[in-house]
Amino acid sequence: MKKLVTAAAALMLSSGCHSAPAPSATPVSPASTTIARVQDPGHALLRFTNDIWPAVMAYKGAPDQGSDGYRRYIPIIEQLDATEYRNLSTAVQHLGVLQGPDGPDDEIRSDHNGLTLANAHVTAETSDTAAILACYTFVATELRLDDKLPTKTPAASEATFELHKTREWQLHAITNNHVVPDCTSTES
Numbered sequence: 001m002k003k004l005v006t007a008a009a010a011l012m013l014s015s016g017c018h019s020a021p022a023p024s025a026t027p028v029s030p031a032s033t034t035i036a037r038v039q040d041p042g043h044a045l046l047r048f049t050n051d052i053w054p055a056v057m058a059y060k061g062a063p064d065q066g067s068d069g070y071r072r073y074i075p076i077i078e079q080l081d082a083t084e085y086r087n088l089s090t091a092v093q094h095l096g097v098l099q100g101p102d103g104p105d106d107e108i109r110s111d112h113n114g115l116t117l118a119n120a121h122v123t124a125e126t127s128d129t130a131a132i133l134a135c136y137t138f139v140a141t142e143l144r145l146d147d148k149l150p151t152k153t154p155a156a157s158e159a160t161f162e163l164h165k166t167r168e169w170q171l172h173a174i175t176n177n178h179v180v181p182d183c184t185s186t187e188s
Helices: 044-061 068-074 083-095
Strands: 095-098 104-109 116-126 129-142 149-167 170-181
Touching: 044 068, 044 083, 044 116, 044 129, 044 170, 083 170, 129 170
Parallel strands: none
Antiparallel strands: 095 104, 104 129, 116 129, 129 149, 149 170
């Protein structure tokens, strides 16, 4: 069986400077993640599940400027410089996209039914920052160059959504998007 690697951008945050490397394929092995949950006094999770996740999914499906997805997405993201905006937009488009060991010719994508948020929880929160670990499921469709029909299999991934708060929580970055065996290992 082919080893899957994510095509999501590995965005690294540090205080002050927010530069990020270009997206690259990173080998992953399906493994459960054990991360401590924290309290959510600022209601970041509520904002994420009610507003941010739906807007990100709308933008993923229709990223063109002027589209309904774009109009829903822009109000939920933090004001970013051009590089940060491009990195975040790329990370959104790479949710549910995996690559096999042969790179782009071995790409596997989520189907047209989209991604389903299976569970999410806050892993870190201060008065103005929060990290939310979201596990999502999808049907992976292997795009093939040969004459064989595409293969469809259930898949799961998780990613960290980094939020910043001024008046309300806004999406700043999506990091550590990777394959997991399923979303039950991150539920409580």
